[in-house]
Amino acid sequence: MSILIITLSLAAFFSLYRALRGPSISDRAIAVDIMSILFCGITALMAFRYNLPYLLDLSITIAILAFIGTLALAKYLEGRHLDD
Amino acid sequence: MIFYYLGWISIIFGVIFNLLGALGLVKFPDLYNRMQASTKCVTIGTCGIMLGIFFIRGFNQMGIKALICALFILFTMPVAAHALSRGSLLFGTKLWHKSVIDKFGEDKKGYSQISKEDEAT
Numbered sequence: 001m002s003i004l005i006i007t008l009s010l011a012a013f014f015s016l017y018r019a020l021r022g023p024s025i026s027d028r029a030i031a032v033d034i035m036s037i038l039f040c041g042i043t044a045l046m047a048f049r050y051n052l053p054y055l056l057d058l059s060i061t062i063a064i065l066a067f068i069g070t071l072a073l074a075k076y077l078e079g080r081h082l083d084d
Numbered sequence: 085m086i087f088y089y090l091g092w093i094s095i096i097f098g099v100i101f102n103l104l105g106a107l108g109l110v111k112f113p114d115l116y117n118r119m120q121a122s123t124k125c126v127t128i129g130t131c132g133i134m135l136g137i138f139f140i141r142g143f144n145q146m147g148i149k150a151l152i153c154a155l156f157i158l159f160t161m162p163v164a165a166h167a168l169s170r171g172s173l174l175f176g177t178k179l180w181h182k183s184v185i186d187k188f189g190e191d192k193k194g195y196s197q198i199s200k201e202d203e204a205t
Contacts (some may be wrong), residue, residue: 001102004095004099004109007099007103007169008099008102008103010103010106011102011103011105011106011107012106013108014106014109015106015108015109015122016150017106017110018109018118019111024115024172024177025172025175025177026115026168026169026172026175027115027118029168030109030119030122030165030168031089031099031109033123033164033165033168034105034106034122034123034126037126037127037157037161038106038126038130039129040130040153040157041098041099041102041129041130041131041133042132044130044133044134044137044150044153045095045099045133047137047146048095048137048140048141048146053145053146053149053163055157056112056146056150056153057149059153060149060153060156063153063156063157063160064160066164067160067161067163067164070146070164070165070167070168071163071164071167073168074164074168074170074171074172075167075171075172076171077171077172077175078170078171078174079170080177081090081106084121
């Protein structure tokens with residue numbers, strides 16, 4: 001069971017690598033978004049493994065924050081037209 | 085008893101999909117390929133994990149929360165990915181040099197149409 005949590009954190013490290021290295025802003029944005037959805041999965045697995053039902057509220061909140069963060073950044077990106 | 089094994093299968097399925105999605109995020113050459121691979125796989129993966137928890141725990145406190153989280157992610161993740169790709173297109177991040185079709189670039193009128201739309205709203 002904890003093997004699954006370890007593999008999910010390995011996936012989070014992959015997206016951390018993309019967040020650090022990503023050439024453009026959107027790479028970093030998508031990497032952070034993916035990382036937070038992975039954390040949402042990690043907290044769900046921990047809630048299931050250690051039988052703590054209140055941890056699942058955490059994963060719902062992380063999903064909401066990830067969604068709003070990505071939308072805010074997309075709105076910011078749209079405003080600056082560089083290519084025209 | 086069948087739900088127990090079904091839950092475990094979908095949890096493992098979800099974790100594998102999450103791992104592959106994150107791998108796609110690293111390996112793909114271009115922003116739009118990465119976005120294509122990672123958002124889809126991670127959404128299905130996390131929803132698989134949540135569904136698995138729901139199958140095993142049934143309708144008690146933890147199962148319902150997992151179901152709500154799965155539905156929320158299933159609805160909001162594609163919207164965020166679409167908004168981000170549209171924003172980065174308008175921001176001007178280039179496609180991969182070997183990419184074959186660039187619908188947005190071809191349709192120059194499309195771009196002016198989008199900015200006209202912005203003024204209208």
